[in-house]
Amino acid sequence: MHQFDPRLTPARTDLAAEYLRGRVTADTFAPGRPMRIGAGLAALHRAPRPDSPIETHALHGEKVTLYEDREGWGWVQLGDDSYVGYLAMTALAEGTIAPTHRVCVNRTFIYPEPDMKHPPIGALPLGARVVVSGERGAFLALATAGFVFAAHLVPQAQHEEDFVAVAERLLHVPYLWGGKSSLGIDCSGLVQLALAQTGVAAPRDTDLQQQNLGTQLDLDDPLGPLSPSFLRRGxxxxxxxxVGIMRDATELLHANGHHMQVVSEPLAKARARILEKSYGPITAIRRL
Incomplete structure (x- = not known):
């Protein structure tokens, strides 16, 4: 049998996706049911219980394939980055959508009427996808229900040019393992979320990002001095x-557990601290 990355492979000993038949061993196989994220933001857990570690977050409107529905938990594979895990069934909605718009601000509210004085009935994070059914003054009506301030949405096909500028808007967001929104974010989540707003699909975890994003810069000695004349924004x-993102030749933007938030600091300072206390030396520099 083939070896697959368990993070990205819907296969357990008792159940696996039908498309893996003949490639993995499982008691039963399921074709999967097309669903979507109906909640504003949904935590994907490692196990079907709320105190299980969070692997990542899925955003409103994202496609999901449901392979098992048991005791309020769905075993799923996410459509954007293929991550596999458990979602609360209350976060899911039937079927998929063809989104017309995407949230372009860190967070926005859904109102029951096109009036900001009404108490919100929900909230949507940066990158959430929606179907707009009409316009009411300064608000856009959602096909599901409610209204969102029009300036907080952009057409789905419209993308930003500078992913670093997107990441910069998330400065000071608290660090959250598995997080991918302004409520909490981790280092690879910051990279993935920011790139998505420019139309670039990125893997979820740092090792996969290092393998798949951009071009490896040819450094004779990655432990040696990193010349400011060499590094670029992005x-x-x-x-x-x-993982961190260069804002310019010297400044690093990253979500990290030392500060427990997204910060901007000199790369030299971060590099020295990280080398001494946690992740060791720089392993790669990738240019997009």
Whole structure:
């Protein structure tokens, strides 16, 4: 049998996706049911219980394939990055959508009427996808229900040009393992979320990002001095289990557990601290 990355492979000993038949061993196989994220933001857990570690978050409107529905938990594979895990069934909605718009601000509210004085009935994070059914003054009506301030949405096909500028808007967001929104974010989540707003699909975890994003810069000695004349805005700096984004030739933007938030600091300072206390030396620099 083939070896697959368990993070991205819907296969357990008792159940696996039908498309893996003949490639993995399982008691039964399921074709999967097309669903979508109906909640504003949904935590994907490692096990079907709320105290299980969070692997990542899925955003409103994202496609999901449901392979098992048991005791309020769905075993799923996410459509955007293929991550596999458990979602609360209350976070899911039937079927998929063809989104017309996407949230372009860190967070926005859904109102029951096109009036900001009404108490919100929900909230949507940056990158959430929706179907707009009409316009009411300064608000856009959602096909599901409710209204969102029009300036907080952009057409789905419209993308930002600078992913670093997106990441910069998330400065000071608290660090959250598995997080991918302004309520909490981790290092690889910051990279993935920011790139998505420019139309670039990125893997979820740092090792996969290092393997798949951009071009490896040819450094004779990655432990040696990193010349400011060499680095550019948007370069990704990798450590084992960590990633940051260069804002310019010297400044690093990253979500990290030392500050427990997204910060901007000199790369030299971050590099020295990380080398001494946590992830060791820089392992790669990738240029997009």
């Amino acid at each position: 370069d990704l700096i990798f450590w084992k289990g960590h």
